Structures are given as C-alpha cells and as structure tokens.
Amino acid sequence: QKEVEQNSGPLSVPEGAIASLNCTYSDRGSQSFFWYRQYSGKSPELIMFIYSNGDKEDGRFTAQLNKASQYVSLLIRDSQPSDSATYLCADEFSNSGYALNFGKGTSLLVTP
C-alpha cells in the first residue's frame, strides 16, 4: 500500500521566517505530488503541485521534489500568522484519474 509520511508537528516558526515542511513517499513510481493547506474546520485547498525533479516557485511558496530520495518539501517564505494551518502532502492514488493519497498532515503555527 502506498504511503505518504509527514511529521505531524506542530512546527512553530516566528513571523517572517521560512517554514520548511517535509514529506516522503513509498511508491517510486509516483509521478505527481501535491501540497494542500487545510485550516481548522475547513476543507483542503490546493497550494501547488509538482511532477519534475527540482524546484517550483509560486509567490511565497516553493515546492521541491527529489525522486531519487523520494522526498517532497514545501518552503513558505516570509511566514505570516495567516499561514497557520495543517499542510497535507499527497501523491496520486493511481495512474488513472485525479485521486489523491494523502499523508496525515503537518500542523504549522506561525507566531507573531
């Protein structure tokens, strides 16, 4: 069974710092990876996806993928208190259709 592993946290960073969230995956055949943000009591919302080795940047967010190490990370620059949420890493459940295999999520707390 495919596994996506995340440290549950909480990860606490001061406002303005860089938050680094990490994720490992078990299926070497996984191609696409996703980061979702979920505020308490709300539904997940997509931050970004990545499927090529290296970095992908979108505003304050950078996703990094290392397929050799089966490792995905999300960096949040200039962290804000509004970034406090649970961050979910996911790969695709299978190669057909857009179904996601989520990790348990990392709780991030940005302190003013």
Add this chain to the structure above:
Amino acid sequence: DAGVTQSPTHLIKTRGQQVTLRCSPKSGHDTVSWYQQALGQGPQFIFQYYEEEERQRGNFPDRFSGHQFPNYSSELNVNALLLGDSALYLCASSSSGDNEAFFGQGTRLTVV
C-alpha cells in the same frame, strides 16, 4: 460559480443505520471523488466516479457505495454504520486532464 457543494453539513446517526451524503461538483467538472477524514488524520480516498461509473476505489469495505448521476452530481452511501465511521466526508470534483481537485466544505458525520 457555486463551487463544490455538499449536503448536509452535519449529520448524527445511530449505529447500524444507513446514511446518504450528496455532492454537486463545480461547474464544468465531470469527476467526483470521495474522501473520509478522521480527526487528526489526512483525508483517505474512498472512491471516484466518472461517466456514472466507479473508476477506482480505495481500501474501504463494501458498506461504502456510491452513485453518479447524468448531471455529474454524486451520492455516497454507507450501510450498517459503525462508531468508527464518524468523520468528515469530503467530496472533490475535477475535470479530466486537469491537475487540480476542488473540495467541498464536507459533511460531518457522527455515529452514536
């Protein structure tokens, strides 16, 4: 655009009962996926519907069944409810070929 809508938002059922949850996908989306999210966990993939057929399924028992209608809306049915079925049930819609799924606000099911 109303986005993905789910009903009801909250539901309390007794062990052994049956429940039906409903989902209307975002306009233009033809694929609906259902997830179960227990407290403190990441969403777990239940199944996905496309063209009124179950296209793929996660590791859930046959007590969990679903349906997709010609207008792409979907239902999730759970029979013989167990206490362990208490969770947030999320519906996500997507369009074939897209790399983004939009989640509804979820249905909070409590089994007593």
